[in-house]
Amino acid sequence: MTAQFLLAGHDTGDGRLLTPDALARIAADVAARPELWRPLLDTRATVRTYASLHREPDLEVWAIAWLPDNDTGWHDHEASSGAVRVVDGALEEHVLRIGGADRRSVYGAGGTFTFGPDHIHRVTCAEGRAVSIQVYSPALWRLGQYTVDEDGVLHRVTISYADELRPLDARAVAAG
Amino acid sequence: MTTDVHQHLWPPQFVAALRLRRRAPRLDGWTLHLPGEPPWELDPRDHDVAARAALAAADGDERVLVAPSAALGLDRLPTAEAEELAGAWLDGALALPPPFRAWAGGGSLDAGALSVALDAGAVGLEVAADALAAPDGLDRLAPLLDTLAARGAAVLVHPGPAGRAAAEGRPRWWAPVVAYVSQLHAAWWAWIAGGRARWPRLPVCFAALAGLAPLHAERHRARGGDPLPSDPLTFVETSSYGERAIDAIGRVLGIDVICHGSDRPYAAPRLPDLGEAARHALRVRNPARLLAGTSQEAPA
Numbered sequence: 001m002t003a004q005f006l007l008a009g010h011d012t013g014d015g016r017l018l019t020p021d022a023l024a025r026i027a028a029d030v031a032a033r034p035e036l037w038r039p040l041l042d043t044r045a046t047v048r049t050y051a052s053l054h055r056e057p058d059l060e061v062w063a064i065a066w067l068p069d070n071d072t073g074w075h076d077h078e079a080s081s082g083a084v085r086v087v088d089g090a091l092e093e094h095v096l097r098i099g100g101a102d103r104r105s106v107y108g109a110g111g112t113f114t115f116g117p118d119h120i121h122r123v124t125c126a127e128g129r130a131v132s133i134q135v136y137s138p139a140l141w142r143l144g145q146y147t148v149d150e151d152g153v154l155h156r157v158t159i160s161y162a163d164e165l166r167p168l169d170a171r172a173v174a175a176g
Numbered sequence: 177m178t179t180d181v182h183q184h185l186w187p188p189q190f191v192a193a194l195r196l197r198r199r200a201p202r203l204d205g206w207t208l209h210l211p212g213e214p215p216w217e218l219d220p221r222d223h224d225v226a227a228r229a230a231l232a233a234a235d236g237d238e239r240v241l242v243a244p245s246a247a248l249g250l251d252r253l254p255t256a257e258a259e260e261l262a263g264a265w266l267d268g269a270l271a272l273p274p275p276f277r278a279w280a281g282g283g284s285l286d287a288g289a290l291s292v293a294l295d296a297g298a299v300g301l302e303v304a305a306d307a308l309a310a311p312d313g314l315d316r317l318a319p320l321l322d323t324l325a326a327r328g329a330a331v332l333v334h335p336g337p338a339g340r341a342a343a344e345g346r347p348r349w350w351a352p353v354v355a356y357v358s359q360l361h362a363a364w365w366a367w368i369a370g371g372r373a374r375w376p377r378l379p380v381c382f383a384a385l386a387g388l389a390p391l392h393a394e395r396h397r398a399r400g401g402d403p404l405p406s407d408p409l410t411f412v413e414t415s416s417y418g419e420r421a422i423d424a425i426g427r428v429l430g431i432d433v434i435c436h437g438s439d440r441p442y443a444a445p446r447l448p449d450l451g452e453a454a455r456h457a458l459r460v461r462n463p464a465r466l467l468a469g470t471s472q473e474a475p476a
Contacts, residue, residue, distance in 0.1 A: 055406040057393060057428045141427045142450075160454040162431045 017058055018137035020114035023083035027112060027135045030061055031085045037063035041131065060139035064132050066091065066125035074122045074146035078158075080136045083114040084123070089130030094122040096146070120146065179239040179463035180232070180445060181413050182332065182383055182437030186223045187268025190244060190282060193261055201248050210248065212339045213351075222441035225272060232275050235438075235445050239463075240275045241332075244282030246304035247356070249337035251284050258284035270296050279332050287319040291327070299470045300329040300379075304336030305387075309362035314370050321375050328469020330379040333367075333386075335359045352384075352416070352442070360387030365396075372407060379466050381411040381435060385421055390428045406430060411466050413437030414458065419448045426450075435462045 018026070030036065030053065040051035041063055048070050053061040066089065074096055084091065086107045093113050094102040106126050107113055115121065140161035147155050186194075194203040200211045208216040221227050232240045244250070244265045250258055265282030270293070272278065280293040281302030290301060301324055307313050314321070324331060335356035342351035364386035371380070382389075390412070393404055406429070413435040414422055426434060436458040438445035447455050464471070 052432075055430050056403060060430075138427070139430060141430075142423070160426070160431060160450040162453040162457050163451040 018081070020081045020083055020116060023081060023135040023137055024085070024112050024114050026059075026061065027083045027085035027133045030063075030135070031087050031133045034087070037133070041065040043129065055139050058138050060136045062134045064134055066130040066132070068125050068128065070125040072123045074120060076120045076144040076146075077115075077117060077136065077140060078142045078144060079117050080138055080140055081114070081116045082134060082136045083112060085112045085133045085135075086110070087131045087133060088128065089125065090127035091130050091132060092124045092126035094124070096120045096122070120144075177238045177464065178236055178459050179241070179436065179467075180235065180237045180438050180440070181241045181381060181435045181463050181466065182334075182415050183228075183240050183242050183440045184222075184245050184442070185225065185228050185240075185242040185269075185272070185276065186244065187225065187265075187272055189268030189271075190261070190265045191223060193264035197257075201250060201253075210337065212337075213342050219441070225276075228440075229273065229275065231440070237445075238275055239277060241277050241279055241299055242269060242272065243279040243302040243332055243334060244269070246281060246302050246307075246334040246336050247338065247351075248282075249304075249339075250282055251304055251307060251336075253283065255284060259289070262289070266293050266296070266298065270298065281332075281334075285320075287323040290320055290323050294323075294327050294329050294470065298329070299467055300324060300331055302332045302334050305333050305356075305359035305363035305383075306336035308333055308371075309359060309366045313366060314374065318374075321371075321378060325375045325378040328377075328379070330381060330466050330469070333360065333363050333380065333382045335383065356384065357387040360384055361389040361392075363387075364389035365392075367410065368396075368404065372410060377409065379409045379411065379469065381413055381466055383413055383437065384415050384439070385412045385417050385425050385434075388421060388425065390425055393428055406432075408432060408465070411435050411462065414446075414448075415439030416443040418446060419450070422448045422450070431457045432462060432465075434458050435466055 037051055037053055042049050043065065045065065048067055049065045051063040053063055086109055088109055090106050090108040092104055092106045094104050097103055105113065142158050143161055144156045145159055149155060191203060194201065200209040202209050206218040206220050208218055250261045260283065262281065262283030262285045266280060269278035277299050279300055279302040280290060280298040285293065301320060303317060308317060321331065336359060338351035338355035341355040360382055364382050367380060397403065411433045412425060412429065415437045416439055422434065431454055436447060447458065
């Protein structure tokens with residue numbers, strides 16, 4: 001896939017970061033072109049699989065195939081905004097609330113959720129083998145991963161996006 | 177396979193060839209004389225093959241790529257001298273035991289000799305950054321780059337001689353911190369400007385994070401350059417750099433093109449604390465992709 005296709009018709013500015021709404025529009029356009037990413041996903045995989053469709057410093061696009069028990073854990077995206085477009089199955093987004101239950105929203109095929117760099121969430125596969133198109137600006141690099149200990153204290157660990165998106169046993173698919 | 181893509185280790189044949197020379201660059205015992213630079217005392221243990229293999233094992237490296245060092249400037253000697261040194265390098269380096277694998281280089285070789293070296297097990301070719309960055313650099317290197325591209329073999333772009341930039345009372349770190357970085361910066365942009373379009377499938381690895389050249393992408397764009405799409409075959413290696421520089425480069429290039437390299441014996445290996453998956457990418461997965469054309473190993 002070329003940058004030209006992804007950027008055609010989108011106001012990316014000159015090296016400017018994209019807004020969550022702009023990312024959602026790109027995600028919708030990519031989702032409408034399954035021939036570009038469907039062949040890159042292994043529908044029989046036993047782990048979550050990823051295809052990197054495009055990466056430049058200010059824009060990154062992934063296609064992700066989820067398994068029914070997948071759970072990202074709590075995380076943030078450091079400086080990046082993002083948009084997640086569900087194309088198959090359903091994803092559930094959990095938003096962290098201190099002193100209250102998570103706020104949960106389920107997004108089925110055609111649904112999209114967006115977020116800015118201030119957002120902390122957790123995404124789980126809610127139905128079937130979900131497939132999503134995920135777009136970030138700037139491209140992901142470091143992520144914050146959160147855990148809560150026995151005393152309810154929140155801890156943040158910074159990791160690279162390689163850990164988040166490509167665990168060691170994942171079958172990463174590079175879209176050359 | 178855990179890999180360090182950038183070390184220097186001179187096998188006995190290469191040391192002997194440098195000692196036979198009467199003019200710089202030459203070795204007098206273990207004193208290295210380079211044109212325009214103060215004499216440099218080498219540590220013989222740095223070129224002791226068994227000792228270096230033990231260090232590689234201690235580092236956890238299953239494969240170590242060794243280069244002669246383009247900083248010696250052997251590629252710009254008269255052709256007969258340069259070819260003799262390149263031959264001595266290959267004779268010695270290709271005979272090194274595991275975990276060592278050799279980059280061709282150490283003088284000059286024509287496309288035919290390069291092809292023979294690749295047949296004999298060289299992983300690719302070390303070229304000098306200042307040679308690549310010169311206005312006619314890509315044209316001059318074209319026969320060699322054509323040969324590498326046809327074979328799927330890689331290029332290691334390594335600093336050329338610091339020359340007088342490193343003399344004149346400068347501290348010893350001047351060459352690696354200033355002169356070499358400047359050369360790599362220019363070479364990376366020369367490759368962007370005219371190299372990749374000409375050799376679309378050639379794997380290239382720039383030493384020392386390409387002198388941090390990719391960090392200038394915003395300035396390139398602001399001054400009329402086209403957006404730089406990700407290029408999965410243009411790699412950088414990490415020698416001497418730590419987490420802050422690797423972090424900055426990763427934000428621009430992504431994790432997939434950063435390879436672990438140490439520049440041993442001039443620096444000790446270090447791996448950034450970016451998590452296990454990032455370490456795996458730098459040390460196993462990305463070097464495997466860099467060397468896919470000359471390795472039997474399936475990319476990890």
